[in-house]
Amino acid sequence: SAKSLAGSKDPHRRKILVLGLRRAGKTAIQEVVFHGMSPRDTFFIEPTFRVSKEDVNTIIPLQLWDCPGGMPVENLDVLLDAFSTLVFVIDIQDEYSHAISKLVHLMAMVYTVHPLINIEVFVHKAESMSEDYKIDNFRQLQERVYDETIDHPLPLENLQITFHLTSVYDHTIYEAWSRVIQKLIPPLAALENLLNVLCSNSGLSKAFLFDIKTLTHVAADESPPDATTYGLCCEYIQTLLQFSNLYKYPQSSRTHQPLPPPQLTSTHTPSSSIPARKGTQPLSIPNSKTSRPPPANSTHSSAPSTLSNTSVDLDPADSRVWSTSSVRLKPQTTLAYWEITNQLSLVALIRSETYEASQGLIDYNVTFFRKAIHRIVDIEKAKWPSGD
Amino acid sequence: MKKKVLLMGNHDTGSGKTSMRSIIFSNNLASATSRFGATIDVEMNHVRFLGSLVLNLWDCGGQETFLDSYLASQRNTIFRDVGVLIYVFDVETRDFERDISYYIECLDACRKNSPEADIFVLIHKMDLVTGGKRERTRAFELKKRELDKYSGSTPIKMFGTSIWDETLYKAWSRIVHTLIPNAPLLSSHLTSFAKICSAIEIVLFERTTFLIIARSGTSTGDLDDVIPPEAGPDSDPNVINPERFEKVSQLIKAFKVSCSRMQEQFHSMEIRFPNYTAVLELMTTNTYVMAIVADPNVQTATLRLNIRLARERFEELQAGSAG
Ligand SMILES: Nc1nc2c(ncn2[C@@H]2O[C@H](COP(=O)(O)OP(=O)(O)OP(=O)(O)O)[C@@H](O)[C@H]2O)c(=O)[nH]1
Ligand SMILES: Nc1nc2c(ncn2[C@@H]2O[C@H](COP(=O)(O)OP(=O)(O)O)[C@@H](O)[C@H]2O)c(=O)[nH]1
Ligand SMILES: [Mg+2]
Numbered sequence: 001s002a003k004s005l006a007g008s009k010d011p012h013r014r015k016i017l018v019l020g021l022r023r024a025g026k027t028a029i030q031e032v033v034f035h036g037m038s039p040r041d042t043f044f045i046e047p048t049f050r051v052s053k054e055d056v057n058t059i060i061p062l063q064l065w066d067c068p069g070g071m072p073v074e075n076l077d078v079l080l081d082a083f084s085t086l087v088f089v090i091d092i093q094d095e096y097s098h099a100i101s102k103l104v105h106l107m108a109m110v111y112t113v114h115p116l117i118n119i120e121v122f123v124h125k126a127e128s129m130s131e132d133y134k135i136d137n138f139r140q141l142q143e144r145v146y147d148e149t150i151d152h153p154l155p156l157e158n159l160q161i162t163f164h165l166t167s168v169y170d171h172t173i174y175e176a177w178s179r180v181i182q183k184l185i186p187p188l189a190a191l192e193n194l195l196n197v198l199c200s201n202s203g204l205s206k207a208f209l210f211d212i213k214t215l216t217h218v219a220a221d222e223s224p225p226d227a228t229t230y231g232l233c234c235e236y237i238q239t240l241l242q243f244s245n246l247y248k249y250p251q252s253s254r255t256h257q258p259l260p261p262p263q264l265t266s267t268h269t270p271s272s273s274i275p276a277r278k279g280t281q282p283l284s285i286p287n288s289k290t291s292r293p294p295p296a297n298s299t300h301s302s303a304p305s306t307l308s309n310t311s312v313d314l315d316p317a318d319s320r321v322w323s324t325s326s327v328r329l330k331p332q333t334t335l336a337y338w339e340i341t342n343q344l345s346l347v348a349l350i351r352s353e354t355y356e357a358s359q360g361l362i363d364y365n366v367t368f369f370r371k372a373i374h375r376i377v378d379i380e381k382a383k384w385p386s387g388d
Numbered sequence: 389m390k391k392k393v394l395l396m397g398n399h400d401t402g403s404g405k406t407s408m409r410s411i412i413f414s415n416n417l418a419s420a421t422s423r424f425g426a427t428i429d430v431e432m433n434h435v436r437f438l439g440s441l442v443l444n445l446w447d448c449g450g451q452e453t454f455l456d457s458y459l460a461s462q463r464n465t466i467f468r469d470v471g472v473l474i475y476v477f478d479v480e481t482r483d484f485e486r487d488i489s490y491y492i493e494c495l496d497a498c499r500k501n502s503p504e505a506d507i508f509v510l511i512h513k514m515d516l517v518t519g520g521k522r523e524r525t526r527a528f529e530l531k532k533r534e535l536d537k538y539s540g541s542t543p544i545k546m547f548g549t550s551i552w553d554e555t556l557y558k559a560w561s562r563i564v565h566t567l568i569p570n571a572p573l574l575s576s577h578l579t580s581f582a583k584i585c586s587a588i589e590i591v592l593f594e595r596t597t598f599l600i601i602a603r604s605g606t607s608t609g610d611l612d613d614v615i616p617p618e619a620g621p622d623s624d625p626n627v628i629n630p631e632r633f634e635k636v637s638q639l640i641k642a643f644k645v646s647c648s649r650m651q652e653q654f655h656s657m658e659i660r661f662p663n664y665t666a667v668l669e670l671m672t673t674n675t676y677v678m679a680i681v682a683d684p685n686v687q688t689a690t691l692r693l694n695i696r697l698a699r700e701r702f703e704e705l706q707a708g709s710a711g
Contacts, residue, residue, distance in 0.1 A: 040552070169419065228650050235646040239639050240659065246632040247588075247664050247680060321684070325659040329652035
């Protein structure tokens with residue numbers, strides 16, 4: 001597909017086409033995730049009459065194409081192979097056979113021009129159904145799509161299709177978008193690897209790297225995901241964001257340093273490997289409750305500035321004070337939050353015992369994690385056309 | 389100490405009394421309230437507040453047949469020994485005139501049977517007023533002016549409320565505040581405590597409802613007194629959100645509900661933003677304390693230690709506050 005994209009204006013911006021029948025919830029989905037609209041307000045969204053294109057900068061640059069309900073794709077002014085992903089929204093509360101035939105028709109069109117496209121089906125408005133009924137319905141819908149693809153003359157079953165149960169009224173819509181976007185992130189393996197290393201070195205039981213503007217997670221460690229945990233982390237971030245607006249005192253001069261421009265180090269580094277950690281210590285501190293972290297960071301908040309004094313190159317990751325937070329739950333879990341870049345935050349679940357015994361060590365490890373993430377982000381940014 | 393709290397209002401479609409009560413006292417989320425059926429006759433609930441204070445909530449179904457009977461055969465039972473009367477109007481009511489005529493009768497019955505009762509009027513479902521804050525204020529003032537005509541000599545406090553934002557916490561904090569006799573004393577202690585901690589401000593919340601009990605500041609104990617922010621000579625007073633207390637109530641309350649979905653209970657929280665630090669901790673068995681500090685040199689561990697040291701003193705003070 002790279003060849004067909006070569007001619008387009010902004011080839012690095014991955015394009016996502018959002019389709020579905022009328023009032024399936026396409027616009028609502030995008031308003032809630034990408035503009036922070038409250039789910040209740042989606043009730044007042046006007047029908048979409050024209051294709052609208054919107055640039056969204058997550059860890060990678062995206063462009064969302066919101067289409068009027070039921071619009072034939074033939075009406076688009078570009079070819080289907082311009083898109084990385086096709087999101088198809090189906091209202092689960094509606095009679096969905098028409099939507100399914102639409103979807104299968106689309107799959108047939110896509111098959112001939114762009115068989116590698118990611119097809120993401122959002123089975124939407126699921127919140128009002130009981131858990132069992134919802135799962136039954138979801139399975140049934142998938143079976144019907146599968147049956148129709150099997151019956152089709154083209155081998156549509158070879159297409160990459162993923163189903164998501166979603167609703168704007170809970171975190172499922174963020175989860176679905178996370179999965180959609182993750183497939184498009186070139187250094188995903190590197191991010192996941194960093195999270196895995198951090199988890200094992202710091203005794204974290206689960207860690208998510210969040211894009212705080214969209215509440216999607218850019219990557220998570222390899223431990224099995226669980227919907228409640230992710231939902232709680234989303235709400236934790238939302239709570240912190242709202243909290244941060246309540247007291248807008250001017251920053252004290254000590255902490256008020258402008259961010260140096262990002263250093264575009266090695267633009268040649270292949271994006272799939274972890275960038276070299278030149279000048280930094282790797283994250284290899286043994287996880288033992290009794291071992292003390294190397295620097296004297298009993299005052300853990302000052303750790304970043306201490307490090308920037310000793311560090312050879314002035315890394316942007318060290319040059320400001322990053323927000324942190326923790327929430328103690330009873331009986332045994334602590335939620336912890338670290339701001340990583342202006343856009344990304346780390347949220348982790350830890351056993352409270354571990355957190356209390358080795359908070360300094362964990363914070364120390366996070367500073368290295370932050371540096372590594374800054375490198376990855378900078379390398380990705382360097383690939384964007386200038387002006388982005 | 390026991391206090392009888394009457395929740396009244398007249399309407400056929402539900403003015404939101406049960407919703408409010410369940411959000412404040414039973415940890416329900418606003419989104420869960422659409423499932424509630426109409427309240428039949430009177431639902432009584434005893435809720436413990438600040439340990440020894442018992443609120444005896446009488447949630448009175450709002451259909452006219454019920455109201456007629458409250459005003460007739462049940463009149464003495466309903467309106468006797470009332471500590472607080474909360475009368476709820478739906479801002480979108482179709483027949484304000486009729487609502488008012490019931491209101492006047494209830495007001496009259498309450499004054500005759502319980503002359504000491506504090507009276508609050510809530511203009512509810514303010515979120516349904518479209519056009520932003522200014523339109524909401526206008527709609528509220530319009531209703532208030534109309535209702536003020538019937539208030540007579542007793543002062544009646546009115547609030548615009550909605551289950552979807554912090555206004556609910558604002559109104560209910562003011563309501564319960566009338567039931568806490570030594571709130572001014574708590575405030576003055578919080579003020580000295582804030583000095584000890586180098587805190588900009590310190591707020592005390594009731595543990596289960598997260599309603600505001602008292603806060604530091606040069607106040608007389610009245611929650612509506614403005615305290616000047618002490619962030620520095622050149623700080624703009626507008627940078628501090630005047631609704632911050634009830635916003636914190638609402639935020640933390642909702643977050644607590646989310647936590648309990650994980651089979652774990654919210655216990656404490658700390659936040660370090662580049663420009664301020666916040667610690668939220670249990671103060672006494674029945675209260676949470678929130679300390680806000682702008683000085684970047686103050687460690688959260690120090691704040692927690694100070695809170696631990698102050699615990700005993702506040703336990704004593706608060707024991708006095710619930711009478
Ligand atoms: N939009 C909006 N709806 C609300 C608000 N508060 C409650 N509602 C809704 O109004 C409906 C009725 O609320 P209830 O709490 O059952 O009303 P009630 O006063 O107990 O009614 P009775 O049972 O007749 O006494 C529910 O669908 C609530 O979700 C609000 O602030 N805004
Ligand atoms: N119950 C429910 N309704 C939703 C959800 N998402 C959107 N809607 C509603 O579906 C309707 C149509 O949404 P809209 O985004 O305009 O659909 P579009 O025509 O496909 O663009 C609106 O009334 C939304 O409030 C959801 O998750 N649950
Ligand atoms: Mg639309």
